Amino acid sequence: MKACKKCHLMTDKNVCAFCNSPTSDQWQGYVVIIDPQRSRIAQAMGIQMPGKYALKVR
Numbered sequence: 001m002k003a004c005k006k007c008h009l010m011t012d013k014n015v016c017a018f019c020n021s022p023t024s025d026q027w028q029g030y031v032v033i034i035d036p037q038r039s040r041i042a043q044a045m046g047i048q049m050p051g052k053y054a055l056k057v058r
């Protein structure tokens, strides 16, 4: 599993399907965002779409 370097979205592809940024397999931890409008984590990370996001991506 990889994570986007820009938006942190988890994916198994080399390029993020959401923002077209390169992905990395150097990530730590993840959160599942179900309702971005009500999630403080999502707001802090600037997430607008439900999904699975890595907390740290190198």
Ligand SMILES: [Zn+2]
Pocket (backbone or CB within 6 Å): 004, 005, 006, 007, 008, 009, 016, 017, 018, 019, 020, 021
């Ligand atoms: Zn992305």
